[in-house]
Amino acid sequence: MRFMEARPDGRAVVYAHIQADPLVLRAADLLADATTTQRLLARAVMNGESADPARWRAMFPALFGPSAPGPGDPARDRSEAILGVSLEVADRGEQTRSQFRGAVVEALAERLLAGRTGPVRRERRILFDGRPAEIHPYDVTAEREGAAEAWDCKWGARGIKADVIHQLDDARRGAADEGGKLLVGLVVFDARRSCEVRLVRERGPVSLDGLRLVALEGLDRLAGRKPA
Amino acid sequence: MPATTAALLARARAAFDVLAATAEPVTDELQYLADLETVWGARLQAVSDARGAEEAPPGAEPAIEALEAEAAAITDPHRAIDWMSTLPQVALAAIGETA
Numbered sequence: 001m002r003f004m005e006a007r008p009d010g011r012a013v014v015y016a017h018i019q020a021d022p023l024v025l026r027a028a029d030l031l032a033d034a035t036t037t038q039r040l041l042a043r044a045v046m047n048g049e050s051a052d053p054a055r056w057r058a059m060f061p062a063l064f065g066p067s068a069p070g071p072g073d074p075a076r077d078r079s080e081a082i083l084g085v086s087l088e089v090a091d092r093g094e095q096t097r098s099q100f101r102g103a104v105v106e107a108l109a110e111r112l113l114a115g116r117t118g119p120v121r122r123e124r125r126i127l128f129d130g131r132p133a134e135i136h137p138y139d140v141t142a143e144r145e146g147a148a149e150a151w152d153c154k155w156g157a158r159g160i161k162a163d164v165i166h167q168l169d170d171a172r173r174g175a176a177d178e179g180g181k182l183l184v185g186l187v188v189f190d191a192r193r194s195c196e197v198r199l200v201r202e203r204g205p206v207s208l209d210g211l212r213l214v215a216l217e218g219l220d221r222l223a224g225r226k227p228a
Numbered sequence: 229m230p231a232t233t234a235a236l237l238a239r240a241r242a243a244f245d246v247l248a249a250t251a252e253p254v255t256d257e258l259q260y261l262a263d264l265e266t267v268w269g270a271r272l273q274a275v276s277d278a279r280g281a282e283e284a285p286p287g288a289e290p291a292i293e294a295l296e297a298e299a300a301a302i303t304d305p306h307r308a309i310d311w312m313s314t315l316p317q318v319a320l321a322a323i324g325e326t327a
Contacts, residue, residue, distance in 0.1 A: 037321055044318055047310050049301040059294040059318055061287025094304075156310050158260070191327050193271065194313035197263035216317075217327060 001148065001175050001182065006123045006137035018096075019103045019122070027085045028107035030078060032115075035228045036217050037062050038082050043189055043216065045086035046101050047156075056083055101155040101189075108219070109140045109153050109187045115223035117142045117149065126150060126182070128174035134167055140187070148175070149183040151214075157194040160186060162202045169206045185212030192217055233323050234280030236292045237272050240319035243292075243299040244268065247315060250308035257309055264309075268316040275325050284323060291322035 006012065018024065031039055041060050050056070057064035063079040070076060089100045106122065114120045123137045142149040150171055152164055168184040175182035188195045192215035199208060220227045244265075251261055295318055302308050317327045 040314070040317055040321060044298075044314050047307060047314065048298060049307075050298055055294045055297065058287075058290045059298070059322070061285070061291050061322060062324070065287030065291075067286060157313055158257070158309065190310075191313050191317050193267050193327060194264060197267055198260060201259060201263065 001178055001180050002127050003121065003124045003141055003143050003148075004127060006125050012123070015099065015103070018099050019106065021100070021103070023085065023088055024100060024103045024107055027082075027089065027104045028111055030082050030085060031104070031108050032111040032223075033228075034078060034082060035075075036219075038079055039189070039216055039219065041079065042082050042086045042104075045083060046089045046097065046104075048090055051087060051091065053083055053087065056087075098155070102153070105153045105155055105187065105189045106139045108189075109151055109222060112219060112222035113140060113142050113149070113151070115225070117144050117147065117224075119143050124150075126171050126174070128171075128178060131174055134170070136167065138171070146181070147183070148181070149185070151185050151187050153187045153189075155189050157188060157190045157198040160188065160195060160198045160202055162204050162206075165199070165203055165206050165208075165211065168211060172210045183212065184210065185214060187214045187219070187222065189216050189219075191215060230283045231289050232280060233282045233284050233288075234276045236284050236288055236323060237276040237280070237319065239292050239296060240315065241269065241272050243296045243319075244272075244312060244315050246299050247302065247308045247312045250302055251305045251312060253305045254309060261309065261312070264312045268312070271327070272316055272319070275320065275323070279323070279325075288322045292319060295319060295322075 031042060045056055062068060089097055092100055110120055121141050121143060124141045125133055125137045127133050138150040139153040140151045172182050172184045195213055195215045214222055302311055320327055
């Protein structure tokens with residue numbers, strides 16, 4: 001089993017600009033140390049209609065209400081910063097914001113994984129002897145000898161599709177056939193409950209035993225820590 | 229008089245149903261919509277059964293009002309599907325429950 005750079009096609013070249021956008025990096029930095037409720041705020045706002053911050057503050061009393069940390073408290077400042085950056089993402093056109101959201105989830109997964117293992121890389125293919133290589137690269141990989149990991153990242157549960165599950169499972173079995181081990185999984189910026197029903201419907205003949213699911217409530221597991 | 233948790237969760241469920249109606253034209257996702265209605269409806273009902281008589285915590289009622297307004301503003305069916313997953317989480321967070 002070996003990892004290699006993906007050969008960029010036209011889509012990848014355009015997407016690389018979005019991945020490197022300062023707004024994406026800022027959002028990922030903020031969300032890496034966020035609580036589950038702050039991440040839920042980001043999901044709601046980035047996918048929302050309203051551009052009025054007052055509506056969002058009202059919707060999240062645990063972050064902005066009378067019993068929440070006051071202005072000047074680091075936790076409150078982070079909530080405000082996440083609200084601000086999420087509104088900036090939402091302000092992009094529909095197609096662009098969709099790409100931004102995906103890039104944010106990938107960058108977030110990269111940061112969290114790097115807190116536990118490494119080296120962590122993006123957009124990598126995995127090659128196995130005697131097997132044709134998959135065309136699509138994995139979003140985030142951890143390439144530690146003997147403890148490699150491959151993750152696909154999705155903004156929402158609807159991104160969980162049969163081909164994605166199949167590709168991850170195929171990589172896991174490819175590593176096993178070589179006597180190695182590859183942890184594979186999905187990082188989904190959505191509620192676990194929604195992801196689970198989607199997985200069950202989309203899995204087809206693939207066993208889910210070897211597939212990890214890290215949903216919004218459990219993102220800190222990627223970093224090897226308990227949810228904040 | 230403050231609302232009960234059950235009353236707020238019933239309003240959240242009604243807003244969820246608005247989203248479900250908006251999402252309905254996406255016919256290739258009807259199974260997923262049905263699954264979301266099943267699992268989130270059950271979760272909201274379970275919390276309502278357990279805590280329904282409690283007085284809602286401070287800020288919960290304005291939170292549900294904001295959620296209702298957001299759900300009503302969503303006209304794109306695909307966005308409505310995404311929100312069918314998010315709305316129950318936000319409603320539960322507003323009353324101090326996990327998803």
